[in-house]
Amino acid sequence: MSWNVLLLPLPAGLVSIDDLPADHEPPPVGSRADVHDALRAAVPGIDLTDPAWGVLLGPAWGIELGIGEDDPVESVMLHVRGGTDDVLPVIFRIARALGCRPFDCSTGDLLADGAPAGWHAFQTFRDGAVTPDP
Template identity: 55%
Template sequence: MSWDVLLLHLPDDVASVQDIPDGFSPHPLGSQRDVLAAVARAAPEADLSDPAWGELCGATWSIELNIGADSPVDTVMLHIRGSGDDVLTSVTRLGRALGCKALDCSTGKVLADQEPTGWHAFQNYRDRVTGVLPD
């Protein structure tokens, strides 16, 4: 189970999926090569040996980066697992490196820089449905 965050170009006035105009199609993030280079600059510790599926790990969390094999890359999906608010720093850094917004797929809202509400809600839900109690 993962907390999914979509990195994509959105108009400045979009704060949630409800604000996205009908028929909207985001501008690509760039070629796969350019996206991989931006990710490598933002997170040099990322494993990008599989260019379609990168991985970034912290002490208590991991992020799978679904970049895809197509070029140009329209979006990058982050599949985030674990715990610890420091993962939000990496999400913010990746979004900035790609010049895009981060959309919390569970709430439908654009993430503000390092705003933990959606991440905390996901962890609470995950722990409740799996029966795992936090430390």
């Protein structure tokens, strides 16, 4: 089970996805080559052996990056697993490197830098879902 965070190029001042006009179409993140270069610069330990699916491992977490087959890249989906808050700065570092904003797919909210509420809510849900009843 993973916490899914979608990275999209959205306006910097946007507070909520609901504030976007109905006809808004975000620009692409960039070419596949540019996305790979930005990811390698932001998180040097990333494995991009599969150009459509990156993997980044931290001390107590892992992130799989769904980059996709399209060129240009329209968005990047982060599948986050683990249990420590030190993954949050990495998510924001990746988002900034790609010129994107992180969108929490479980809450429908944009993530705020330094605010772990969505990550904590996911962990609570996950732990309840995978822990058997006594």
